Amino acid sequence: MKYSHGCYLLFILFLLSFTAQSQDKRIAPYIKAWKVSDTSQTRLAEETYAPYRKVRDRKNLPRDQKLVAELYQYLRNHPNDRLHVRIVMFDILIKTSHKIWQSKADLENMKNAIKIAYKLKDEQLKSELFAIYALANYWDDSKFLLYSFKAILIQQKLGLKLFNFKQNRYFQLSSALYRAERYKESISYGLHSLHEDKTSNEKDSADYIFQNDIIGASYLKLKKLDSAAYYYQNILNMLRKYRFDVQIMNDIWGAIAKGRIGQVLLLKGDEKEGLKLVEEYLTTVKQNKDSINIAIGENLIAQVKYNQKKYTEAISRWKISAHIATKMKLDEERVSSLYGIAKSFAELKHTDSTFKYFKLYEQIRDKHRDWLNSLETERLKLEMELEDLQSNIEKANLKVEFEKMVRNFILAFILFLTIIAVLLIKNRLNKVKNQKLLLIAKQQETEKHMYEARKHVEEFSKHILEKDRIIYDLSKALKNNKIIDFDKENNSLLKYILVTDQELAKFRLMITDAYPGFFVRLEAILKNITPAEERLASLICLKLKDSQMANMLGISKESVARSKRRLKQRLPIPEGETLENYIYKLATWYPQDAY
Known part of the structure; x- marks a missing residue:
């Protein structure tokens, strides 16, 4: 029984180890690509993003969410600022590919990632993050415009060749500028998008068609009719080469292009041919229940009926357009329709209705103007916040650099003092050593001197013994009456x-x-x-x-x-x-x- 239990534990440990190894193996290519910090980082990152650039099958969602969870777990175990930014970007990309709208938490994560990107001082990474953050705020025109602008400006400065899907970025910005009624800028960025599309290997025919529509519509707003007609004709030419997978899209885009060309003809005074194309356009979009284009088509035909002094029919069509525009929040069409209704009632001498619709028209028009003004105000506010963020991060970086400099100075000073101390100690040791050597030499010299002095003492002792002998000999000689050389013996005695x-x-x-x-x-x-x-x-x-x-x-x-x-x-x-x-x-x- 114990043996079986032990085998079971070993089996569980093996499974856990195998699972961990499988996870590491699965996320390893992402980690490797996302840690790169040189100019190849965007290309390597895009290779990991590629499968998620288009709408994915919903059945892949659990697997994709598991992958993101594993990446976040790796980040918790191995904190890394660059990896943090890349994982947040990938998380947003996964959700976008599954048509999951970003939550407040997602947007906060991206704001935090922007702070980290500023701290890293990596403009290339920051531009990629700005582009994704702009897309995450696509319906917030202020944020979308600001961050799209920031992304493009940085990428232009660094060199567009480093980045993928450049035409998409220009296209999205062109679209947002059109909504903000900044038509000249919309055209400028739209033309950049078309140029990049021609030279890019990453073509998106649907976006190419849509971009021609935005440029054509902008030229219409600026009353540059021939230019508008040119870009709508481009759409018709493109549809002969490229077909959408869904036939409805082919029909709708063909109708839009013809309807806009019809609008150009109407503005030029060719009512017959222009009305014919606009009516074909309206019929097609009605068949396909395209509400936005129905509102536009009804508005165009209502204007023709007004010009023909068919005010009642004009009012009827403008009311249809106004109703749809109100429902779809199309301020531009709503303002145009309400103004048409008001002036039609004025022609019919319906004073109350005229005042009613003029008042409604002015309310919606002023509201729309306020919205346009708020876009710019909000954009400036966001830009100031972004500049403050950058300034604060730069100050923080300067503080860190200063602290680092002070720390290095202190370390250098400590090192300097250490070297001085070592030299002083070494000098002291050498001095002590020399003193010791001198003392030893002096001691040896003293000992030598003492040795010689003691030899003298020994000699002195011998002389004393010699003196005793002389005295003894003198005494003996005197006793024996011997003749003695007193001068010689006296001299010997005097020495001692x-x-x-x-x-x-x-x-x-x-x-x-x-x-x-x-x-x-x-x-x-x-x-x-x-x-x-x-x-x-x-x-x-x-x-x-x-x-x-x-x-x-x-x-x-x-x-x-x-x-x-x-x-x-x-x-x-x-x-x-x-x-x-x-x-x-x-x-x-x-x-x-x-x-």
């Missing part, structure tokens, strides 16, 4: 008698050289020592007999004995120790301060 001050000084110097610490120690122990006591102690130090000392000092042996007793009494000699032994110990003491 310590009577004169000069001889005493020489003797003291000799003892000091041989035993440097002797007199120092003796004088320290015996305060106010007399010269006689010094001489006696010196002779005791030489281990001479009383008789020898008597001869040296020129006194009797008994006087030497008495002097020794007096000296012993003055010295702090321990009980049981002799004077001679005490004096010998003083001779062996060597002052350390002498080195």
